[in-house]
Amino acid sequence: MINLIGHKLGEYTIVVKLGEGGMAEVYRANEAAMNRDVAIKVIDPAHQNSPDFTAKFEREARTIASLSHPHIVKIFTFGVMRGFHLKFIDPLADARKDLAWFAMELMPGGTLHDLIRERPLTVAEIRLYLHDLADALDYAHGRGVVHCDLKPRNVLLDSQKNGFLCDFGIAAIIGQPEKRSENDSLVGTPVYMAPEQWTGAETGIWTDVYALGVMLYEMLAGKPPFEEPTPYAMFQAHMHGPVPEFTRTDVPDTMMAVIERAMAKEPDARYASAGELARDFDKALGVQRSRYSSEIQARRAGAAPAAIVDALPVALPKTTPLPANPPQANTASTVPASTIRMYQITIIVMLAIIVMLLVICVGLLSAR
Numbered sequence: 001m002i003n004l005i006g007h008k009l010g011e012y013t014i015v016v017k018l019g020e021g022g023m024a025e026v027y028r029a030n031e032a033a034m035n036r037d038v039a040i041k042v043i044d045p046a047h048q049n050s051p052d053f054t055a056k057f058e059r060e061a062r063t064i065a066s067l068s069h070p071h072i073v074k075i076f077t078f079g080v081m082r083g084f085h086l087k088f089i090d091p092l093a094d095a096r097k098d099l100a101w102f103a104m105e106l107m108p109g110g111t112l113h114d115l116i117r118e119r120p121l122t123v124a125e126i127r128l129y130l131h132d133l134a135d136a137l138d139y140a141h142g143r144g145v146v147h148c149d150l151k152p153r154n155v156l157l158d159s160q161k162n163g164f165l166c167d168f169g170i171a172a173i174i175g176q177p178e179k180r181s182e183n184d185s186l187v188g189t190p191v192y193m194a195p196e197q198w199t200g201a202e203t204g205i206w207t208d209v210y211a212l213g214v215m216l217y218e219m220l221a222g223k224p225p226f227e228e229p230t231p232y233a234m235f236q237a238h239m240h241g242p243v244p245e246f247t248r249t250d251v252p253d254t255m256m257a258v259i260e261r262a263m264a265k266e267p268d269a270r271y272a273s274a275g276e277l278a279r280d281f282d283k284a285l286g287v288q289r290s291r292y293s294s295e296i297q298a299r300r301a302g303a304a305p306a307a308i309v310d311a312l313p314v315a316l317p318k319t320t321p322l323p324a325n326p327p328q329a330n331t332a333s334t335v336p337a338s339t340i341r342m343y344q345i346t347i348i349v350m351l352a353i354i355v356m357l358l359v360i361c362v363g364l365l366s367a368r
């Protein structure tokens with residue numbers, strides 16, 4: 001692709017390349033007016049398959065940029081550099097193809113894909129990622145946006161390893177992964193592709209639920225459920241293959257049923273929403289919803305994630321269920337009950353003495 005380092009896209013000066021995927025390059029860029037660094041994703045002009053690409057990009061980008069959720073990477077702005085301008089940067093550029101870009105939040109912690117390969121995730125960590133991502137998906141689905149390219153590489157991490165979904169709508173702009181140009185390798189994304197994506201049937205919320213099921217499996221097992229060597233074998237596995245069992249002593253056997261339902265071959269047999277999948281994950285662990293809510297609230301209030309993760313109940317196969325209403329500290333009264341009892345006894349004794357004195361006085365007066 002065109003070398004953009006040192007050039008400007010809108011208000012942003014491109015500084016260094018951060019990475020690249022099958023259809024885009026990502027750079028760190030500086031916005032001088034705001035004195036901040038951002039990430040810029042530049043869509044490779046080679047992936048502009050349709051003549052109305054720019055109009056489609058602008059339409060989709062507007063929707064994606066309007067998403068505002070604590071676990072979706074923020075899009076600051078987007079733009080298009082016309083093909084004839086690109087000629088000034090690179091004389092070999094195709095003047096008929098525009099260059100589309102997004103400026104977004106810079107995420108310094110790598111991706112969930114890297115983290116899964118670095119070390120096994122604890123059940124508590126998996127639970128936090130699952131709930132955060134499910135929440136983000138339910139929010140986007142509620143606004144009519146389906147991801148359709150959900151995978152751990154599209155979960156970016158901040159410095160505290162919190163997860164944020166990115167690349168919403170990119171599949172809609174560029175086309176489904178299986179519909180990309182012939183030169184594109186199928187390795188990577190097919191691992192998460194639902195049967196309907198392989199056959200070209202209708203995609204929707206159910207497609208994201210399937211991919212979230214694959215991601216959940218991968219977080220628990222450390223590897224995805226299907227690792228077939230060829231696209232055809234991968235297709236067969238997703239269409240007809242059973243989800244292989246994984247061994248993990250800190251997760252009950254019933255978790256397989258949760259993954260199998262998320263990854264059901266028939267879309268109708270899957271969970272109706274990502275949130276429903278996350279709630280069934282909790283049920284399989286024997287974790288109470290009320291307790292989960294307080295953990296999340298504590299985290300959103302700024303507690304360090306690591307501390308919260310350690311505090312989470314990592315449910316073992318046969319854990320004792322948590323009490324429905326855990327004992328609460330009494331913040332309404334600061335006086336212990338024993339002290340109140342002492343006050344009561346003292347008052348009764350004093351009243352008795354006063355009564356006795358009154359009786360003696362009355363007795364003495366009447367004796368005169």
Ligand SMILES: Nc1ncnc2c1ncn2[C@@H]1O[C@H](COP(=O)(O)OP(=O)(O)OP(=O)(O)O)[C@@H](O)[C@H]1O
Pocket residue numbers: 018019020021022023024025026039073104105106107108110111153154156166167189
């Ligand atoms: N907002 C961001 N902040 C920091 N780094 C980012 C950001 N977005 C993407 N990256 C980096 O750029 C790399 C390439 O991202 P990109 O989305 O283009 O590819 P991908 O998701 O890995 O694969 P593909 O696009 O082929 O599905 C990512 O792996 C990540 O390391």
Ligand SMILES: [Mg+2]
Pocket residue numbers: 021153154166167
């Ligand atoms: Mg990506």
